[in-house]
Amino acid sequence: EMQLVESGGGLVQPGGSLRLSCEASGFTSSNFQMSWVRQAPGKGLEWVANINQDGTLRFYMDSVKGRFTISRDNAKNSLYLQMNSLRAEDTAVYYCARDRQCYMWGQGTMVTVSS
Amino acid sequence: DVVMTQSPLSLPVTLGQPASISCRSSQSLVYSDGNTYLNWFQQRPGQSPRRLINKVSNRDSGVPDRFSGSGSGTDFTLKISRVEAEDVGVYYCMQGTHWPLTFGGGTKVEIK
Numbered sequence: 477e478m479q480l481v482e483s484g485g486g487l488v489q490p491g492g493s494l495r496l497s498c499e500a501s502g503f504t505s506s507n508f509q510m511s512w513v514r515q516a517p518g519k520g521l522e523w524v525a526n527i528n529q530d531g532t533l534r535f536y537m538d539s540v541k542g543r544f545t546i547s548r549d550n551a552k553n554s555l556y557l558q559m560n561s562l563r564a565e566d567t568a569v570y571y572c573a574r575d576r577q578c579y580m581w582g583q584g585t586m587v588t589v590s591s
Numbered sequence: 592d593v594v595m596t597q598s599p600l601s602l603p604v605t606l607g608q609p610a611s612i613s614c615r616s617s618q619s620l621v622y623s624d625g626n627t628y629l630n631w632f633q634q635r636p637g638q639s640p641r642r643l644i645n646k647v648s649n650r651d652s653g654v655p656d657r658f659s660g661s662g663s664g665t666d667f668t669l670k671i672s673r674v675e676a677e678d679v680g681v682y683y684c685m686q687g688t689h690w691p692l693t694f695g696g697g698t699k700v701e702i703k
Binding site: 511513520521522523526535536537538571576577578579580581582583584 | 628630632634639640641642645651681683685687690691692693694695696697
């Protein structure tokens with residue numbers, strides 16, 4: 477069964493850092509672009525970042541450029557999101573999704589930025 | 592950025608009746624390869640999103656055939672031919688043609 481499992485969320489103070497992970501199983505993630513999408517409490521979906529199959533091309537939404545870094549380790553079938561200089565407005569459930577068209581999603585991991 | 596505008600915001604529907612959701616993009620979603628990357632997602636209460644439709648009208652695996660997508664260019668529609676109780680949730684359109692990828696604001700489908 478194909479599955480994506482996120483981890484690494486938690487409570488962090490403004491200005492702090494977190495690293496999210498997403499482990500893929502049931503398929504070879506290196507064959508696909510991968511994305512991060514977030515959802516603030518009670519709000520809609522917002523695309524955050526995307527990485528191509530070999531990690532050489534990365535795209536970000538404007539508000540996270542320079543603060544967030546998407547990466548992957550194909551040997552581990554894993555995707556990451558390093559989040560620095562976190563702000564209250566980054567509070568959200570973060571989902572990883574397979575490919576640019578978000579074919580499948582994980583269960584999400586909650587990130588809360590608060591003092 | 593491409594703005595995706597969905598309507599209505601809320602859609603009360605009687606069980607067994609049809610439902611229709613509109614999604615309009617601020618620019619054409621036709622990609623250089625000729626495909627139109629417009630997707631529809633369903634998010635049931637407390638669950639992760641699930642993709643229903645890709646490239647305007649292709650149903651994903653396991654999606655009931657009461658769901659259909661149509662449209663072209665900048666104007667798209669998701670239709671549910673006969674709403675069932677399990678269809679309650681929020682529906683989002685998303686364009687995967689232009690960076691940054693963008694979602695519509697969502698349409699909440701509820702039973703009258």
